[in-house]
Every structure is written in C-alpha cells, then in structure tokens.
Amino acid sequence: MFKALFKKQFMELNRMYFQDNKTGKIRSPKAIIGFVCLMLFVFVSVGFAFVGISMALADALHYGNLDWLFFAMMGLMAIAVGVFGSVFTTYSSLYLARDNELLLSMPIPSKYLLAVRIITVYLSSLLYSALAWIPSVAVYIQRGYMNAKMIAFCAVLQILLSAVVTVLTCALGWVIAALAGRVKNKSIVTAVVTVAFMAGYYTVQFKLNSFLQYFAVNGGELADKIGSAIKVWVYPMYQFGLAGAGNGKSLAVFSAITVVLCILCYAILSASFVKILTTNRGAKKTEYKEKSAKTSSAGIALIKKEFKRFVKSPTYLINGGLGLLIMPAAGIAALIKKNDLQIALEQFYAEGDFFKNAVPVFAVTVVCIMVSMNLIAPPSVSLEGRNIWVLQTLPVAAEKILKAKRRIPVILNTVPAIFCTAAVCSAMNADALMTVSAVAAVVSYIFLNAALGVFFGVRKANLVWTNEAVPIKQSSAVLITMFGGMAAAAAVTAGYYFLQAIPASIYLFGVAAIFVPFILILNRWISREGAAIFETL
Amino acid sequence: MLKITNLSKSFGEKKAVDDLTLHINPGEIYGFIGHNGAGKTTTLKSIAGILRFDKGEILINGKSIVDEPIECKKMMAYIPDNPDIYDFMTGIQYLNFIADIFGISASDRQARIRKYADLFELTSDLAQPVSAYSHGMKQKLAIISAWIHEPKLIIMDEPFVGLDPKAAHILKGMMREVCSGGGAIFFSTHVLEVAEKLCDKVAVIKGGKLIISGTMDEVKGNESLESVFLELEG
Numbered sequence: 001m002f003k004a005l006f007k008k009q010f011m012e013l014n015r016m017y018f019q020d021n022k023t024g025k026i027r028s029p030k031a032i033i034g035f036v037c038l039m040l041f042v043f044v045s046v047g048f049a050f051v052g053i054s055m056a057l058a059d060a061l062h063y064g065n066l067d068w069l070f071f072a073m074m075g076l077m078a079i080a081v082g083v084f085g086s087v088f089t090t091y092s093s094l095y096l097a098r099d100n101e102l103l104l105s106m107p108i109p110s111k112y113l114l115a116v117r118i119i120t121v122y123l124s125s126l127l128y129s130a131l132a133w134i135p136s137v138a139v140y141i142q143r144g145y146m147n148a149k150m151i152a153f154c155a156v157l158q159i160l161l162s163a164v165v166t167v168l169t170c171a172l173g174w175v176i177a178a179l180a181g182r183v184k185n186k187s188i189v190t191a192v193v194t195v196a197f198m199a200g201y202y203t204v205q206f207k208l209n210s211f212l213q214y215f216a217v218n219g220g221e222l223a224d225k226i227g228s229a230i231k232v233w234v235y236p237m238y239q240f241g242l243a244g245a246g247n248g249k250s251l252a253v254f255s256a257i258t259v260v261l262c263i264l265c266y267a268i269l270s271a272s273f274v275k276i277l278t279t280n281r282g283a284k285k286t287e288y289k290e291k292s293a294k295t296s297s298a299g300i301a302l303i304k305k306e307f308k309r310f311v312k313s314p315t316y317l318i319n320g321g322l323g324l325l326i327m328p329a330a331g332i333a334a335l336i337k338k339n340d341l342q343i344a345l346e347q348f349y350a351e352g353d354f355f356k357n358a359v360p361v362f363a364v365t366v367v368c369i370m371v372s373m374n375l376i377a378p379p380s381v382s383l384e385g386r387n388i389w390v391l392q393t394l395p396v397a398a399e400k401i402l403k404a405k406r407r408i409p410v411i412l413n414t415v416p417a418i419f420c421t422a423a424v425c426s427a428m429n430a431d432a433l434m435t436v437s438a439v440a441a442v443v444s445y446i447f448l449n450a451a452l453g454v455f456f457g458v459r460k461a462n463l464v465w466t467n468e469a470v471p472i473k474q475s476s477a478v479l480i481t482m483f484g485g486m487a488a489a490a491a492v493t494a495g496y497y498f499l500q501a502i503p504a505s506i507y508l509f510g511v512a513a514i515f516v517p518f519i520l521i522l523n524r525w526i527s528r529e530g531a532a533i534f535e536t537l
Numbered sequence: 538m539l540k541i542t543n544l545s546k547s548f549g550e551k552k553a554v555d556d557l558t559l560h561i562n563p564g565e566i567y568g569f570i571g572h573n574g575a576g577k578t579t580t581l582k583s584i585a586g587i588l589r590f591d592k593g594e595i596l597i598n599g600k601s602i603v604d605e606p607i608e609c610k611k612m613m614a615y616i617p618d619n620p621d622i623y624d625f626m627t628g629i630q631y632l633n634f635i636a637d638i639f640g641i642s643a644s645d646r647q648a649r650i651r652k653y654a655d656l657f658e659l660t661s662d663l664a665q666p667v668s669a670y671s672h673g674m675k676q677k678l679a680i681i682s683a684w685i686h687e688p689k690l691i692i693m694d695e696p697f698v699g700l701d702p703k704a705a706h707i708l709k710g711m712m713r714e715v716c717s718g719g720g721a722i723f724f725s726t727h728v729l730e731v732a733e734k735l736c737d738k739v740a741v742i743k744g745g746k747l748i749i750s751g752t753m754d755e756v757k758g759n760e761s762l763e764s765v766f767l768e769l770e771g
Contacts, residue, residue, distance in 0.1 A: 288664035293643040301637030312625035386621035392587040395610035
C-alpha cells in the first residue's frame, strides 16, 4: 500500500517534469536535456552565492582550528535556505491536496499518507539545502582542507540536514494548518505567517552581509563569540560542526538528535493529521442581500476574475506577489537611508568611471529582478485546471482571455515598481532625465515580463494537478519565466558594460525601446498561436 | 438550430465519434443516449467548441462553430457533466461574471438571477463561496448561469446528476419553457425514463456511430425506451 501511494506521488512529479501533459508520453530527449540544463544552471547560479560566503570564511576558520565552526555556520545557512525554499509549499503539500477525500475514503492508514507527503517535502528540503551545503563543502575540498572521512561525513550530514529542514518546515506547516482551521480568512493567516517568516529571513540575510564584512576585520574575536553562542543556543549544530570536521561520535550524536526530532515531528503531525484534514468548521454563512448589480465589460470582467484568483489563494499570493511588497519597502528604505546610500555610492564611484555611470543602470536591473519575482502570469493558465471549460465555452476570444492574464501583472507591478525606481533615483540624487529613463526601462520590462509569463504559461500549460502549489511554484513555466526574466534584467547591466560610452539615461531609453519589439513579438504570438493553443487545452 | 453533419473525432487509433449526423430544430428537446464511452461527451464538447473534431461540420443557427465560434457561443450555453466552477468566487460573483461576459444589463441579470435562484432555492446561498457548495448546488449554479443569457440552444451533459427531485422537476419545466420560446435543447442522459417523458426526439449512439434517431414514437414504437435501448446495445 505504501509503495502504491509512493508511486502515485512520484507519478505526479514525473508527469510534471518529464511527461507531455496532453499525450502522457515521455517528453523528447531534447526537452528533458533542456530542462536538466536549466535546473543545473539554477543550481550553479544560486550555489555561487554560497561559494563566495564559504571562501570568505574558510581560510580564517581552518587556520584558527575552527573547522567545526565553518560547518556549523554553513549548516545553519543551509537550514535557512532549505526552510525558506520549502516552507511555502509544505502546508499545501501536506494538507491541501485535491485527492484528500479520495484517499481518506480508502482503507489507507493515515500514517502512510502522511509519510508519503513528508517524503515529498523531504525531497524539496534536500534540493534547497543542497544549494548552500554542497558549495560550502566544495570550497573546503578545493582548499584541500578535507580528507575522505570528512567528505563521507559531510555527505551523511546533507541527508540529516534535509531531515532537519523537513522537520522545521513541517512544524511551520502544521502551525499554519492549526491556525487556519480556527479563523475565518485562511488566506490572510497563511499570508501573514509567511510574510512574518520572510521578514525574519531577510533580516538574517541582511545581517549576514554585515557579519561577513565585520568578520574579515575581526575574525578571531568574532569566531570565539559565535562559537560560544552556537554551543549555548544551538548545541546540536555544535555537534553538526564537529561531525563535519570528521568527529564520528558527534556524527552519531547529531544523527540521534535528528532521528528523535523526526520521530517527534511525525508523532505530532500524525496525531492531528486526519483531524485537520477532516475538520471543516466552515465560515459563518453570509446571507445574500440583493443589491443593484454593477455591470462591467467582458474585458474588465476577465481582469476582475484573474485578480480574484490571485488574491484568494495564499500560495499564489505569496509566491506571485511578494515583490509587490518588497518594491515599495525598498523604495522607502532607500529614502530613509539616503545618507548611508550616498556614502556607499561614494565608495562605489571610487572604483572608476564605469561604476559611477553604471549605478542607475544597476538600480534598474535590481528593480527588474524584483519585478521578475512576481510570478503572476506564468501559472495563470495552468491554474484554470478543471475550470477551463468555463472560459472555453464563453463567447469571448481566447486572445482576450490571455490579454487579461497579461494585464494583471502589469497593473499590479507598475505603481510599486515606478515608486521604487523613482525613490532609488531620488536617493541617488539622479536628475529628472535619468529618473524618467529609469522608469521607462522598468515599465517596458514589466510589459516584457508579463508577456513572457503568458507565453510560457500557455506553452507549458498543465491543467492536471492535485495541488495548486504545483502550477504556482514547481512548474517549468514559472521556473523558465523567472530565470528568463532575471537573465533579461541582468542583461541590462551587462549590456552597459559594452556601451558605457553612452550616457546612462540615453542607454536606459534605449533599453526601453529595445524591449518593445520583443513585447510586440510575444504579444503577437500570444494573440495568434497562444490563443489557438488555449482554445484546445 | 443545430446541424451536425458527418462529425468524426478520433483519439489516437480510437474513433470516439464516427460520421455522426443529427439535426435539431427549434422547439425540440433532443435526448442523446448511449453507454459509457459511446461518444456522447465528445459530441457535446465538439458542439460547445471546446474540442476540435477531425471531420464534419457543426452549424448553430447556420453558423459554423469552427469558423465563427464567438457568434455560436453567444447563442448557446453548455453545462458539463461535472460542474467545476471557480471556487474562489461566491455564487453571485460567478453569475455576475457570466452576465458581464454576455453583456447582460443590470436590470435583466438581476431579474433573472432572482427568478432562477428563487426557483432552485439558492438565493440565500449566493453570497457563499462556491467552494462551500455541494455538488447539487454547483449544478444549480451552472444551470442558472446557462439560463442567465437566454440562449437559443442549450447543450447539457447529464444535467440531472446531483439534482434533488424537486430541482430536477424544475429543470424539466425550464427546459420545456426554453423550447416553447423557440429554443432547443440537446442533452445526454442515462436516465431513460426522463428521456422518454421529456424528449421530443432521441438519438442513440454506440461506439461513436449513430444507430437510431427520430421522434420518440419512431424510435421506440410501442415498447419502452429502456427495452429498445437494451436491444440496440445488444
């Protein structure tokens, strides 16, 4: 039975990545190789950030005989990354699958059901924590600080680390589930808990950069302080660090701690699993009172429908709209910290003329990357799911439906992105022309990103899913759009490296203009081929 | 009203619908009968414009569903066998969404929503999210949304499944009313007693092929529709 459940879970994952949604056949080798290459690119790109951090810490800690501290610190970072990556989908993966009723109606012990779902969370945790852990270990190996025993221990620690991440994300998912069952508006609770978590995560990330700078100056003294703090506050991570440094006894201790944590977590989740799945307290019934009806045009009705879809799903809201909060926050932070920013920029300008001129261009790239994080359009087609018949039978052209899907990210992104760009330009004392050119480039990018999202949303549509986190977070449409969008944003700064003779403001107007033909080509494809595909999904 | 000529549709090697020809006139309630997998849903989806077919022609009031899909869809409504409706909307939001797409005026939609929601005793639930609806309530909402724009042709796939006896009775009355007003209804059903009592004409499909069609008398003669159906299914 467990095997059958396990198989079912993996059939879903397999179908998502390696099978054609329509025919059910395995994708072509070319498509699979392309997907694997994309994943490797993502892995290497993100991993490079941790290579940098590891290189900053490795030598000082190794020569200070503090190898354990290196592994403990990198382990903590891997846990943070793992939890950050998995936490958004854990609640829906564990509790909100569409096949809940079907599976609960069968003679399946709930412990099997829970175990299979936890395994899925574990795989996600493994993937995300490896993004930080593997580069750290690789740096230590490259430096020649590791022997075969340490490498083997670090491989085991990766497995254990993922289990710890799984425990933490499952615990958070359980808290959300327990709260959501008791409140009226589940979306808001989930969103608030997640945003609170994210605020904490970004605070730690922000502090980490300051820490690394401080560490470079006060390495020894700081290492002692951190070492003592880890021993006192996160003792298991002390054992973890020692295990990474090759201590067999510590590996056994950390393994035991992990096993105990897993058993505890499983027991707690198991005790309430069926109760959470089967408890439907329901919302207080709202009595319908007839009001004078307000009419809208078909186009506005479609936009309103897309907007409702977006705000009514906490998973969609968090994964697709986080940048909408970050952009105004970044803009306000830039205005408040204007003086600090000016000081930092002065140091940056000292690096040379290119750096001086490139700052506004780089700022545009950063805002564009924030826009690219708002993945509203790519999952919007797949999210139609079993409701697709509604749109397909209505007397409205598919082109119009896809236009509405394209407009939502444009409508939602434009004001926060313009505010953020203008605020950053103001904090940098940029002149009016520069501000206008930066805003033009960002707005042009918003249109490009929205079109790109719908393009991949249609091409990679998957209407068959049991958990909405699949199209929202794990679909190839989302991944390709996100990294494609980030690449386009990065290309803005990279392009300036070759065209630095041009004033930045003129260059940014050029960027805005260059995006236009791409937007037109994508929009043309969406309204012709894309509409034809949508009609037959 | 609905003219299906030589319709064929295959899924891989399997012929789901094979050279089907049917004409449905204004004022007719036309039943579509066949065992599971006979090709009923494929035919209905092809008419509704949500499934491309390989051969043949489907005309709605003289307009081709392939060449003029929007014009055709303006004239008809489709209710699938499983009414999956946006569960992120409330009932009233869903009805207003459909009314907006069809360009129904505020006063007309209000009057029609009031009329049909009262008939189905769904009025007090209209402010509830669709996610809180039972299967039958979703079916009622799908029916109201189909009737809200007064279509000339209504295509329904197993419309009585999930409806309580009172709602089923009301639906039959509504179907008759549409046909009295010059509209037409084409629906599939497994409930042969309903088809026998309600339909003016009936078609039986087997393995994608039409095996018999015509008025109820032409099809069943003096026998019951059930015995004719079982005999034909052989």
